[in-house]
Structures are given as C-alpha cells and as structure tokens.
Amino acid sequence: MAHRLLSANRVNARIAFIFTLSLSCTYLFYNIIFYRSAVMTNQGYEGKPCPPSKSAGGKKLLGKLDNCASLEASSAAQRGSSHLQRITPAAAGGPWTDGNSKNMSIAQKYGNKKLPTALIVGVKKGGTRAVLEFIRIHPDVRALGTEPHFFDRNYDRGLDWYRGLMPRTLDSQITLEKTPSYFVTREAPRRISRMSHETKLIVVVRNPVTRAISDYTQTLSKKPDIPSFEELAFTNRSLGLVDTSWNAIRIGMYILHLENWLQYFRLSQMHFVSGERLITDPAGEMGRVQDFLGLKRIITDKHFYFNRTKGFPCLKKPESSSQPRCLGKSKGRTHVQIEQDTIEQLQEFYRPFNIKFYETVGQDFKWD
Numbered sequence: 143m144a145h146r147l148l149s150a151n152r153v154n155a156r157i158a159f160i161f162t163l164s165l166s167c168t169y170l171f172y173n174i175i176f177y178r179s180a181v182m183t184n185q186g187y188e189g190k191p192c193p194p195s196k197s198a199g200g201k202k203l204l205g206k207l208d209n210c211a212s213l214e215a216s217s218a219a220q221r222g223s224s225h226l227q228r229i230t231p232a233a234a235g236g237p238w239t240d241g242n243s244k245n246m247s248i249a250q251k252y253g254n255k256k257l258p259t260a261l262i263v264g265v266k267k268g269g270t271r272a273v274l275e276f277i278r279i280h281p282d283v284r285a286l287g288t289e290p291h292f293f294d295r296n297y298d299r300g301l302d303w304y305r306g307l308m309p310r311t312l313d314s315q316i317t318l319e320k321t322p323s324y325f326v327t328r329e330a331p332r333r334i335s336r337m338s339h340e341t342k343l344i345v346v347v348r349n350p351v352t353r354a355i356s357d358y359t360q361t362l363s364k365k366p367d368i369p370s371f372e373e374l375a376f377t378n379r380s381l382g383l384v385d386t387s388w389n390a391i392r393i394g395m396y397i398l399h400l401e402n403w404l405q406y407f408r409l410s411q412m413h414f415v416s417g418e419r420l421i422t423d424p425a426g427e428m429g430r431v432q433d434f435l436g437l438k439r440i441i442t443d444k445h446f447y448f449n450r451t452k453g454f455p456c457l458k459k460p461e462s463s464s465q466p467r468c469l470g471k472s473k474g475r476t477h478v479q480i481e482q483d484t485i486e487q488l489q490e491f492y493r494p495f496n497i498k499f500y501e502t503v504g505q506d507f508k509w510d
C-alpha cells in the first residue's frame with residue numbers, strides 16, 4: 143500500500159515538473175519572439191511615419207506622432223535633393239507626375255525664403271516664360287511665378303523686401319526668378335553682383351527682328367492706336383536709318399547690353415538659351431539649362447509634346463491633372479504682318495551686332 147502511494151506521488155511530481163517546464167519554455171519562446179519582432183519593427187521604421195510608442199497612452203502616442211512627422215520632414219529637408227530625388231517619380235526618370243508638388247509642399251512648410259541664386263534676366267519676348275515654366279518642374283528648383291522687377295523698378299525697397307517675395311526653399315533647392323527687363327537695365331548687373339557675385343544668369347535670346355515684331359504685336363494688343371511698325375522702326379526709311387532709341391529695336395542690340403554685364407560677371411556665369419531651339423527642341427535646351435544650374439537632368443523629352451493647335455511645345459499633363467500645360471494666349475501669338483523689305487532692312491541693321499554677339503558668346507544662333 144505504502145509502495146503504491148509512493149509511486150503515485152512520483153508520477154504526480156513528474157507531471158507537475160513537465161507542466162512547469164513546458165510553461166517556462168512557452169514563456170521563454172514568447173519573450174524571444176516578442177523581443178525580436180519589437181527590434182525588427184523599430185529597424186523597419188526608417189522612412190515610415192513613426193515607430194510605435196512603448197507607453198502608448200492615447201495622448202502620448204499622438205504627441206509622439208507629431209514629433210515623428212516633423213523630424214521626418216526636417217530630415218528630408220536636411221538630406222536635401224538627393225533624398226528628394228529618390229522619393230519623386232520624376233527623379234526616377236518616368237513621365238512627370240506631381241512629384242514636384244510634394245516637394246513644393248515640403249519646402250513650403252519646412253523651407254526658408256532665400257535670395258535667388260539664379261535669374262532669368264532676359265530678353266523680353268525671347269521665351270523667358272517658357273524657360274521659367276519648364277525649369278520649375280524640376281524638384282530642386284523653386285521659382286517665383288510673377289516678375290518682381292526688383293533690380294530695375296523696385297530696388298529702393300531693399301533686399302529684405304525682395305527676399306520676402308521668394309518661395310520657401312529647402313537648402314538643396316535653387317531659388318529662381320525671371321524679369322526680362324533686367325538685361326537692358328544699365329544698373330541691373332552692378333546691383334545683382336552686389337547681391338552676389340556668384341549669381342547664375344540665364345538669357346533667352348531670339349532673332350532680334352522677330353523679337354522686335356513680337357514686342358510690337360504685344361504693345362499693339364494693348365494700345366491699338368500706336369503708329370505702324372515701320373514708322374516707329376525708322377527715323378528715315380528711304381535712307382534705311384533705324385531708330386535705335388525705340389525700345390523694340392534697342393533691346394535686340396544684344397552685344398551692347400552684354401558688354402555691360404561682362405563688366406560685373408564672367409561669361410561662364412551666363413547661359414544663353416536659343417529662343418528658336420527652345421521651340422524646336424525644348425528638351426535639348428532645357429538639358430543645357432539644367433547642366434548650367436548644376437542640376438541632375440530630370441526634365442527630358444518625356445515631359446514635352448508638340449501641341450498642334452497651339453503650334454508650340456507644351457508640358458505633358460501631370461498624373462493628378464486632366465489638363466496638359468501650354469503657355470497662355472499671350473505666348474505664341476500671331477504676329478502683325480510686316481513687309482519683307484522692312485524685315486530685310488532690319489536684318490541688315492542687326493547683322494554686325496549679331497556677329498559680335500556670336501563671337502563674344504562663342505555660339506552661332508543662325509539669325510543671319
């Protein structure tokens with residue numbers, strides 16, 4: 143009897159031991175697995191909204207999420223363009239999407255207003271709006287949409303006023319503005335070089351005769367009563383004397399204005415865009431603009447298509463929009479009809495100025 147009781151106790155003890163052991167093992171395994179998954183979760187949060195909080199009380203968790211969101215964005219800001227390029231579809235070389243608008247909103251929230259490091263300084267009617275609208279789809283460019291006319295009309299307002307107009311930019315982004323009248327403003331090069339010697343200058347040039355006709359067409363659309371193009375262009379038509387005091391003529395004497403700029407800037411700080419090639423090969427011209435600005439070539443021929451109705455290249459539509467983007471009605475207007483004789487006389491007039499301009503810039507724009 144005593145022997146039976148003893149062996150029953152032993153069996154019970156064994157069962158208890160096995161039960162305790164299996165409980166301990168389960169607990170141990172559970173801990174190991176839980177710990178590993180916690181570590182993996184934390185590691186896996188790079189680039190995700192926020193790691194889970196250990197003490198996840200409702201308020202604390204919200205506070206933590208807020209912190210994470212701003213840290214994420216500010217680190218995006220610090221990492222700058224290379225990071226932005228990785229996260230934008232445009233940077234991946236695909237057809238352009240609204241990736242840049244994401245960057246824009248990051249810049250708007252976390253960027254700072256800075257003085258421009260690059261300017262489109264001219265020339266009026268050269269194609270300056272097209273260059274601005276095309277370059278601003280680049281994720282590393284933030285541009286002012288309007289013309290601030292700071293270095294010609296508003297200089298007295300001071301650099302702080304000017305800076306205040308600028309869009310917010312991340313450290314890696316270029317701030318850009320365009321005011322085509324700068325190119326022919328005597329004081330502009332000196333004033334710009336006082337802001338920074340290192341400013342990069344873009345000049346969009348176009349056959350000066352076509353440019354003058356475009357300029358006149360624009361003025362006529364606003365003031366229909368002005369004299370004819372011929373009356374304004376010549377002081378004496380039969381003698382072929384051109385009125386160089388008329389702005390529409392004077393602007394096209396590019397070399398005279400350029401000489402003024404070269405007193406303050408090196409030629410290597412200036413980039414000349416061909417207004418003609420900007421229409422026939424926008425991607426090629428924009429490729430060179432990106433190189434000049436030290437930007438990765440993101441804007442390519444994938445971004446453009448030729449709009450037959452407009453007769454000009456337009457930007458393909460972003461994925462978020464149903465509308466392709468062409469420039470407005472005032473860009474690419476039908477010009478006033480000008481007699482062939484007048485055009486030839488003006489071509490003759492501009493030829494020596496053009497040749498000197500080609501020699502100085504080191505490029506033949508083929509206007510002659």
Ligand SMILES: Nc1ncnc2c1ncn2[C@@H]1O[C@H](COP(=O)(O)OS(=O)(=O)O)[C@@H](OP(=O)(O)O)[C@H]1O
Pocket residue numbers: 265266267268269270271272322356357417420421454455456468469472473474475
């Ligand atoms: N893609 C595209 N779409 C429309 N227009 C284009 C384009 N590329 C260049 N251009 C030419 O740009 C000319 C206007 O030049 P600007 O933008 O410099 O004009 S302005 O000085 O800002 O008024 C404008 O001149 P006009 O044709 O005389 O209207 C166009 O020839």
